[in-house]
Amino acid sequence: xxxxxxxxxxxxxxxSHNHPLRIFKAQKEDEIVCSGCELDLTGQAxxxxxxxxxxxxxxxxxxxxxxxxxxxxxxxxLTLFHSPPYGQAYGCDGxxxxxxxxxxxxxxxxxxxxxxxxxxxxxxVREDHQHPLTLLYNTPCKGREDVVFICDVxxxxxxxxxxxYYCKDKECDYGTHVHSCAVPKKEGGGEEExxxxxxxxxxxxxxxxELEAMRITNKIKNSVIHFGDEPERRYYWVRK
Numbered sequence: 001x002x003x004x005x006x007x008x009x010x011x012x013x014x015x016s017h018n019h020p021l022r023i024f025k026a027q028k029e030d031e032i033v034c035s036g037c038e039l040d041l042t043g044q045a046x047x048x049x050x051x052x053x054x055x056x057x058x059x060x061x062x063x064x065x066x067x068x069x070x071x072x073x074x075x076x077x078l079t080l081f082h083s084p085p086y087g088q089a090y091g092c093d094g095x096x097x098x099x100x101x102x103x104x105x106x107x108x109x110x111x112x113x114x115x116x117x118x119x120x121x122x123x124x125v126r127e128d129h130q131h132p133l134t135l136l137y138n139t140p141c142k143g144r145e146d147v148v149f150i151c152d153v154x155x156x157x158x159x160x161x162x163x164x165y166y167c168k169d170k171e172c173d174y175g176t177h178v179h180s181c182a183v184p185k186k187e188g189g190g191e192e193e194x195x196x197x198x199x200x201x202x203x204x205x206x207x208x209x210e211l212e213a214m215r216i217t218n219k220i221k222n223s224v225i226h227f228g229d230e231p232e233r234r235y236y237w238v239r240k
């Protein structure tokens with residue numbers, strides 16, 4: 001009688017981790033956090049082959065380009081670091097929150113952006129607002145001592161150097177934080193994070209498709225993404 005050979009799942013290596021990784025499909029009920037972007041992990045992913053090692057990566061985080069040119073920091077490219085560049089947690093210059101996973105980093109300026117923030121969409125839609133919100137890389141109040149920017153959802157003050165989603169309609173003067181406040185919360189909790197994560201991953205997929213097209217057209221062999229020019233913007237003030 002012929003014996004059945006055990007199935008050996010293929011493994012891959014990633015520079016962020018010492019052990020091999022294998023393909024893994026994460027379920028929502030698993031409550032797993034990605035070791036790269038530090039967001040909840042569902043769907044196609046990679047996990048460490050060692051049973052006692054809790055290392056997981058979104059497939060999109062596994063495939064992140066090593067270097068990007070980003071509108072928020074036009075003077076220098078940002079390089080992917082798989083651990084905090086300062087040997088400890090870093091503060092994201094996009095959302096203002098701390099991180100301990102992957103980051104896009106400018107060593108010359110000590111500028112850091114979460115990998116999840118680097119690919120958030122340039123526009124989002126809230127069901128409770130009639131216009132789309134546009135991503136700005138600082139608040140409209142930057143450089144003005146007489147005004148502050150207040151998130152219209154949580155009503156908290158936003159530091160002038162942080163990114164915000166803002167309505168460009170002159171009659172609205174409506175803006176939010178870039179994360180949980182950017183999309184409306186629904187009953188049951190957690191939906192807003194799922195929506196934002198999906199938007200981030202969609203933006204990343206689109207960026208990688210553009211990169212692949214560039215490789216085919218121009219025979220580019222590196223992994224640099226060039227985003228488009230900064231759109232023309234009008235700024236309006238949120239007064240105290």
